[in-house]
Amino acid sequence: MASAPAAISGPLILGDKSPGQVTDDVCSALERGPARSWWIAIAISSSMLLLGLITVAYQVLTGIGTWGLNNTVGWAFDITNFVFWIGIGHAGTLISAVLFLFRQKWRTSVNRAAEAMTIFAVICAGIFPLIHMGRPWLAHWMAPYPNTRGPLWINFRSPLVWDFFAISTYFTISLMFWYVGLIPDMATMRDRLTGGWRKKAANFLSLGWNGSFRTWFHYETVYLLLAGLATPLVVSVHTIVSWDFATSVIPGWHTTILPPYFVAGAIFSGMSMVLTLMLIARKTMGLEDYLTKRHVGAMCKLLIATGGMVAIAYATEFVAAMYSNNDYEQFAFINRAKGPLCWSYWIMVSCNVLTPQILWFKWARSNMVVVFVVSILINIGMWFERFVIIVTSLHRDYLPSNWTGYAPTSIEIATLVGSFGLFLTLFLLFCRFVPVIAIAEVKGVLSHGRKSHE
């Protein structure tokens, strides 16, 4: 896609912009005062966040009994939200690291926002394992550190401990990768700003960047190495999250398909979230020249591919259960499709399998309204996928005497709303204070000054 196809599919950045124009376009949005629409958006998102903070404070003070859980269904919204948010993060790493290694140059317009999304999604995800605990004030016991209790060590056999390592590694690498990519742009901001705290901050964060050959050389090397380090995380993090379920003895959880299934699902859900945010940013921040229909089209194709993998996974686990000749396993899957919580299963299937099929058509891929609706539906469907895996497997397991139902309380719903509030608030702040397009990288793919080649 780097050189030859450019003649076929047109330039990556529209408007034949010069490097100076790119800097102006991206930075002027930050230097202007926030638009009215931004204030309205942040008012809504921070209200959602406040609601979430109040409910979390309430449930920590009162007890997890404020949730709709029971003796049989020990996890529901909490771990569903956790897996959902972790999955969202994966697209950012895929775009920034994997597509970088494969020299997919279209990623340059998307990668900054996608990486920011990863970090914010991992922050949202990290909250749920903490607040779902009966005694969250003892959460530090999950970390292996020298302590005065013996010292009492953690259980390295527990998938929750593996989660702890997977997610903390993921967050650290994602943050480093994002920050290193930001350094040249921070220097650009430093040079443009005339004073104030933002200049001071940009000055500090640009680490004395001077744009020399040596600086660029070091930067490119570090960036490539970090991309190499981050790439295995695309596979490993959600694989480890899936082991929470795959290593258990519960029918519907105990299955070897879960790691690839989770990874495909994570990239699928993350891509749809990137599209949602991208389409909003494109419209509200006037970035149509940078986030072009070509970018949207490429993302849509990735959605078809990953959506296909997810569909195969759904079919495979069903067939495997039927083929297993295990009564419990067969029942777990029939119960998903036809039991009391079957509505969640069919929401999952219709949103994740049927909806993306429309993207096979070019008119659908180039109609931003259609793509936006599809991306929202996939977000919903992928949330329900995790709900289906967790709740429908738990609520009817081995002994019929234990069978129960599950319904969320207002507290659980408010906590989910609060996590969206946190995510959107962080993203809106990011849009105001950090260049949403990687200026330095986009300059490398401009059509300006190039003739027929590339």
Add this chain to the structure above:
Amino acid sequence: MGTNAAPLLTYRDGTLRLSGAAVSVTRTGRTHELACTQDYHNIEVPEALTVPGMNRRRPLIGETSLASYKKNGTLDHHGHGGHHDLGELWPEDHQYNGHHWGMAVDLTACTGCSACVVACQVENNVPVVGRDEVRRKRIMHWLRIDRYYCDNHGEVDVAHQPMMCHHCDHAPCETVCPVLATVHSEEGLNQQTYNRCVGTRYCANNCPYKVRRFNWFEYAREDTLANMMLNPDVTVRSRGVMEKCSFCVQRIEEVRVEAKREGRPIADGDVLPACQQSCPARAIVFGDMNDPESAVSKLIAGGRHYRLLEETNVRPSVGYLGLVRNRQDDEDRTHHG
């Protein structure tokens, strides 16, 4: 249910009587959600949720007829679906060289009277959580009685199955706890360490018997006179921790100290868990499975013994003695699953 019945009491002939009062029943049009501990009493899964070739009946109750049992001395209908013991991956690891505590519960003897449930609750300071929490399926009983109904050619078969922590040798709860709050003792007990538990509830999710109980709220209260009833040998659990049957570990330890003081080994029958002590039918037998002469070992060696969900290879220390039904024409009836 949950309503004061005192107005119906009458005082006649020197005694308080509940019977014989004149009452009338009218339809109110209102519904009332009963605080029921089990939603579902059928051992067969709903027909709509089956596929061809699938057993509708869950293989949880080992059963046989008297005639068949007299002839074969074994169960017709085992608890498990033809499970083969594949052996241990590391047989040298975690051997039980001293005691290996186990329990056998006789389903034929059990009448479902619930004396064991009450005894367990009193012995182990199990909180009474009230109607609302029971409606939310958060009853705290460490020992419950699963009651299953099964259609047997138009007649209803009932089976009572006392269900408590099975103290599995390959306990699925132990491997998943991130903070090692539930660990195995060298005598085969699955032990819950309350002050280490952070309350992830992963152990409860991964328990195939679902016998673990979580303190959803702070159930204990400081200001109630009922605290005088608490057993001083058992910890009162706080909010946010998991709890479950301990095989009355406090009684085991008491017996151990006493035996040591008297300079003798623990004899079979010295340790009586609260459930066994209170069972009027003597359906529950606890003892050392390493002692071939103990009552529990003899029951395990007998033909009626089976272990529940054996195919999951969790290796429970609790086993059941299957139901023997005394019915004339049962010879060809018992195979309904």
